[in-house]
Every structure is written in structure tokens, then in C-alpha cells.
Amino acid sequence: MPDPTGVAGRLPSVFMTPGTSSFTDFLSVAAPDLLPGARGPLPAPVTDAAHGTTIVAVTFPGGVIMAGDRRATQGHMIAQRDVEKVHHADEFSCVGYAGTAGVGAELIRLFQVELEHYEKIEGSTLSLDAKANRLAFMVKGNLGMAMQGLAVIPLFAGFDTETGEGRIFSYDIAAAKSEERTYESIGSGSVFARGSLKKRFRANHTQDDAVRISVEALYDAADDDSATGGPDLIRKLYPIVASVTADGYRRLTDDEVGPVVDSIIADRTQNSGG
């Protein structure tokens, strides 16, 4: 760790200086090379990095569901069939990404440490809005790389412990944050997923309904977008589905998602939707 002011035999002064509760800000002093975006000048635009595609989030009374397909593509090739694009952010929130897989995974990893670091230093958690804002700063930090072709945007959702409801925040490439009260989808299949959600969303549906329409929206996205993967029944690879409620973050098991996928496929076998 570069710290010219460190005294031999002691913790480097960068650790001992009282200051910020933000891990990102601390890292920008202690080890700026570890920050996303700190890659120095990039050569010509890059386009052949792996890309993650569709993420959906749906609110229901008392919480929110986030789901993502498992496909990463590199041009027309399927780069990975079991990629995870929906992640635990902290006890009451989750985050997913669409876009360049490497950049997205790094963004999420730093975001997770950012929230946990604040919590440990301060002894209290950030508000849901503050978490959403911290994520916006990270997206903003990636603008230069986005312009070079390494674009990624996150989708953030959580349970607001103050209001007792599930909330969704989406971002554009320049970090414009907007809150969605009902549902949102990001990624190349999002156009189709959003259309599906629009027809199926009900204000007072249950958590199970929200899981069902999320998985179905991913099915519709996979149906029409080549970069979005459908459920892989041969390999038993189902969408990643996470719920965030008053009980906290929980990733649904394959034993829970599998039957939902089976029932959707049974329904579509009867009526393919054209």
C-alpha cells in the first residue's frame, strides 16, 4: 500500500487518520488503483468483453423481488450460462447489473464493501436513499469507460425500513437516478420484459405473484432477445431470484424457482403466446 507518510513499524498513517466513513473515499486515498475506473487511458473502444443482459425488479406490498437471467454473451457467442447478475447488497437491499460483465461485477463488489464498511465504522446503516445515491456516484465514475464501450448500469432495490415498503432505483449510463414505484427492467431484453410486466403487474399482488411475473418477464425477454437466456432445463439453471422484505435479503433456492419455471413452461406449452 503506497503511503509515504507511514512510520516504520506502525500502521500506515492513512489507516490511522480519522476521517470518512466511506470506503470508496478511503480507498481513493489508500489504494486508488483498486477503484473501478482507475485503469488509466484506454486504447481504442472495446466491444468484445462479455455482457450480462436482463434484470427485472417488481415491488409488492411489503417488499421487492429482483430476478436476472443467467446468460453472458460475447458478440454472438454465449460466454457463460450460469452467470449471476443479481447480488446481495446488504441486509435490506439487492443489486443487479446489465452491461459489461467485468465492470458490473467490480462495481457490485465495491458497492457491497462500501455499505458494509459504513455500517461497521458508524454502527448504523445508511438510509435506502443514501445507498441508492452511493451507487449513482459509482456509475458516474464509470462514465469514461462507458464512452469507451465498457458500459454497465445497475438496478438497485431494497426494503425501506422507515416506510416499510419495497423500492426500486434505476440509473442511466450518466448516473441519472430514478425511482420506480412498480417495476423496472434493465438490459437488452428489458423492452420485452417491461412489456410483459406491464400486462401482469397488479398493485396488490403477493410475493409469490411477484416472483411468478418476474420469472415470466425473463422468459418473455429470452423469447425475443437473443442475448437473454431462458431457463436451462437440461442443466437445471434457473433465473436468480432474490426477495427483500422486512425479514431481510433472501435468495430463493432452486427448489423454489424450479416449480415456478415448470408452471410457466406448462402454461406456455398450452398457449405459446403466438
Next chain:
Amino acid sequence: MTMPFGYASPEQQVRDKSEYARKGIARGRSVVVLTYVDGILFVAENPSTTLHKISEMYDRIGFAAVGKYNEFENLRTAGIRIMDTRGYMYDRRDVTSRALANAYAQTLGAIFTESIKPYEVEIVVAEVGLTAADDQIFRLTYDGSIADERGFIAIGGQSEQVLTSLREHHTEGQPLATALRVAVDALTAGAPPGAQNGERTLTAGNLEVAMLDRKRSRRLFKRIVGSQLDGLLEETAASAS
């Protein structure tokens, strides 16, 4: 050759600094760290609900300190920064209590040697293992001395009295409520200067309690507060000394 005015030998300086640090630490109340069947329990007598003596460090690592608040708070923050940086740079599994304890030992040692005023702190770094045999408890003192302890440790003001009680009542594999009672009884035994034994009672209101529970997932540190703490204390209330 004449001695410079106010010369003190290195031995004298070390003795003076040690005495100064010990006096500072002895003014505060004790903190107990002990193993129980599912992990490690931290118990502090602490009337403040916001200024903590016990803290989460990393997934399996906890921290407890006594002495001067601003000094151990500085070390606590530095520790969290080191741990989070290591975990982010390598992997969460590569973050160990031994590395943290070594960093603290070097820092405290350097401060003790180089500064006129040593840190008036005593620190415990504890890591819960996959099994009880892998649990690690490190104790660090104001001069950078480091020791690894088995089973239990008390730091702070009346730690000798507290330790005597712990030696008598702590055993491996105690349930959580029993271990908490052992810790509370031990803290009660360590009467602060001027107070008579048994004059004060430790209740949920003036206890800070946390645990590293190996049955949890990912982040194992958990504060025990409110009704959970009341419940645990009630479970063994009959056996309170």
C-alpha cells in the same frame, strides 16, 4: 560530561509509561470475551448505548477494547479499513485475526516506544473458527505485547478479580445464556474502585453484549440487544450471584 537536564534512563521511561498507561486503563470498567458452544461472546459493562466498546471487524472477527475512547476508536477504525481493504483486494477468506492482531501489536509497540504518552488501551481481537478448536482470542496491551488466550479473557480496570471469577465458572461448550451469566457474574465481581462488591447490578440497560455465532452465515457478528438480551438474562436469573 554532564547529563542533559531532566535525564531519565530508558528503564525509568518505560516504567513510567507503563505505570501511566496502567493507571489510565484501571480507571475504566472491564470487558469480558469468552467462548460459548456456538462461538465467542463479548460482554462489556457500558452505560452508553451509542459509544461502543465492542465492534464488528470482519466476517468472523470481533473487537473489544477498554481505556481511552478516542485512542481505541482510532485503532478500531484503522482495523476495519485494513480488513476491508484486504478482503476487497484478495478474498473474504484471506482476512485473518492474526494479521489484524499483528498490525495492532506493531502499532501499539511503536507508539509506546516513540511517543511521550503511550496509548491507554487494552484490546481483544477474536475470531470464531469453524469449530470451537479453531476459535482464536488475542489480547493486546498498551505496549504492543500480544498473547493468544484459550477460552476467555478479561481486560480493563479490575481484570484480575474478573479473571478469577471466569477461571472458576467458565467451561468449554457452555450454552449462550450460561456463558452470558458467567460473564456478567465475573464483571460484577470486578468492583470498581470505591464501590463495594454486590452494590451494583448489571442489567440489560448497562450491558453491551455481542457475539460471533458460527451458525450464522457470512457476517457472524451480531449484537444482542432488547428482548433477546432480556430473555437470555432471565433464563439464568435464578442462578445470579
